Amino acid sequence: MNKLSLNNFIPYGRHFISDDDINSILNVLNGKLITQGEFVPKFENKVAKKVNAKHGIAVNSATSALHLACLALDVGVGDIVWTSPISFVASANCALYCGAKVDFVDIDNATGLIDIKKLEIKLANAEKNNSLPKVLIPVHLAGSSCDMNKINSLSKKYSFLIIEDASHAIGGKYENQSVGNCKYSSITVFSFHPVKIITTGEGGLLTTNKNDLAEKIRMLRSHGIVRDKNKFQYSTEGSWKYEQQLLGFNYRMTDLQAALGLSQLNRLDEIVIERNRQLKFYYEILKDLPLTHLIIPENVVSSVHLAVIKLKKVSPQYYLDVFEGMRSEGIGVQLHYIPIYKQPYFSKFNFQEKNFPGSEEYSSTAISIPIFPGLKEKEQLRVRDSLKKFL
Numbered sequence: 001m002n003k004l005s006l007n008n009f010i011p012y013g014r015h016f017i018s019d020d021d022i023n024s025i026l027n028v029l030n031g032k033l034i035t036q037g038e039f040v041p042k043f044e045n046k047v048a049k050k051v052n053a054k055h056g057i058a059v060n061s062a063t064s065a066l067h068l069a070c071l072a073l074d075v076g077v078g079d080i081v082w083t084s085p086i087s088f089v090a091s092a093n094c095a096l097y098c099g100a101k102v103d104f105v106d107i108d109n110a111t112g113l114i115d116i117k118k119l120e121i122k123l124a125n126a127e128k129n130n131s132l133p134k135v136l137i138p139v140h141l142a143g144s145s146c147d148m149n150k151i152n153s154l155s156k157k158y159s160f161l162i163i164e165d166a167s168h169a170i171g172g173k174y175e176n177q178s179v180g181n182c183k184y185s186s187i188t189v190f191s192f193h194p195v196k197i198i199t200t201g202e203g204g205l206l207t208t209n210k211n212d213l214a215e216k217i218r219m220l221r222s223h224g225i226v227r228d229k230n231k232f233q234y235s236t237e238g239s240w241k242y243e244q245q246l247l248g249f250n251y252r253m254t255d256l257q258a259a260l261g262l263s264q265l266n267r268l269d270e271i272v273i274e275r276n277r278q279l280k281f282y283y284e285i286l287k288d289l290p291l292t293h294l295i296i297p298e299n300v301v302s303s304v305h306l307a308v309i310k311l312k313k314v315s316p317q318y319y320l321d322v323f324e325g326m327r328s329e330g331i332g333v334q335l336h337y338i339p340i341y342k343q344p345y346f347s348k349f350n351f352q353e354k355n356f357p358g359s360e361e362y363s364s365t366a367i368s369i370p371i372f373p374g375l376k377e378k379e380q381l382r383v384r385d386s387l388k389k390f391l
């Protein structure tokens with residue numbers, strides 16, 4: 001890429017930091033504690049309240065959150081976890097961290113979300129083969145919630161547990177209720193990586209309505225250590241004592257990050273409205289081009305983490321030409337995602353492409369185009385002009 005196009009480069013997503021955000025962090029830096037102070041619990045409570053969940057537990061990434069969610073649900077050797085192949089690798093890796101097996105449910109290529117009919121068929125087959133999953137991780141791709149009501153009904157019929165990977169979807173709604181309220185799941189996971197809806201630099205958060213899960217996740221986040229005397233297993237006199245009761249990790253979020261998150265959270269509604277506005281503007285200015293858009297289901301308000309267009313024909317050369325053409329003009333297009341089963345690390349599991357026609361079609365036609373707070377209308381028009389040239 002030459003210098004000119006680097007200066008003009010429009011990424012597919014970008015964080016948005018305000019003066020309030022900066023002041024919020026400075027405030028922590030000037031205070032007594034920069035980690036394990038008052039800001040992490042404040043942030044946790046504020047997110048939990050915002051999404052209408054009982055508990056919020058902040059961690060250092062959504063990857064850590066997914067790992068702890070699996071551990072809290074006792075995923076281990078001999079268990080099977082299902083997720084979507086059209087996701088970031090972390091959605092599947094969390095199962096592998098726990099020694100479990102991973103399998104994928106194909107997506108509906110119109111929405112990019114887990115295909116409920118295929119899920120039903122796969123569950124019926126798995127029941128016959130004695131290979132039902134312990135946990136299903138639906139992924140709310142691009143900010144649109146999966147059909148959680150239906151998934152929840154199936155979870156009762158086939159007794160599996162549900163972790164929502166809502167890394168893309170904070171601020172989104174399903175059936176008029178906030179994503180993350182865990183009405184239909186045990187645990188929901190959010191990501192605060194800078195390309196996501198709101199950021200803490202790096203960071204993640206779990207919500208749950210279950211006291212026992214929340215307690216276990218809090219312990220696992222910090223080495224499996226307990227400091228509350230009433231919960232000790234061994235008797236004690238001294239106030240120096242703490243007990244490690246589980247094999248945990250250091251997955252803690254710092255107060256600096258939580259302060260940034262608190263400040264960003266104040267703008268969440270605004271950000272989601274702005275992302276939806278930009279998406280609508282794309283619909284308008286791209287309506288005469290030979291492409292379609294990812295469908296947002298009717299009972300969903302998307303947080304619009306991604307603006308995904310779909311090319312009208314499946315042709316590797318055409319896809320490459322459009323993609324590289326736009327990149328050469330400084331438009332930071334991206335594919336979200338290469339199907340996880342196609343990653344080299346997953347080759348040992350011998351997944352067959354033919355079992356995932358929706359994912360194959362999706363990943364050979366979908367392109368994420370830039371969308372983020374601060375993206376200007378004239379930049380969106382530049383995206384259109386570039387698309388027009390290469391489609």
Ligand SMILES: *Cc1c(COP(=O)(O)O)cnc(C)c1O
Pocket residue numbers: 060061062063064087088090091139165167168191192193202203204
């Ligand atoms: C970003 C992302 C993750 C991982 O988030 P981190 O906070 O970067 O660990 C997991 N799942 C999905 C769907 C993501 O997009």
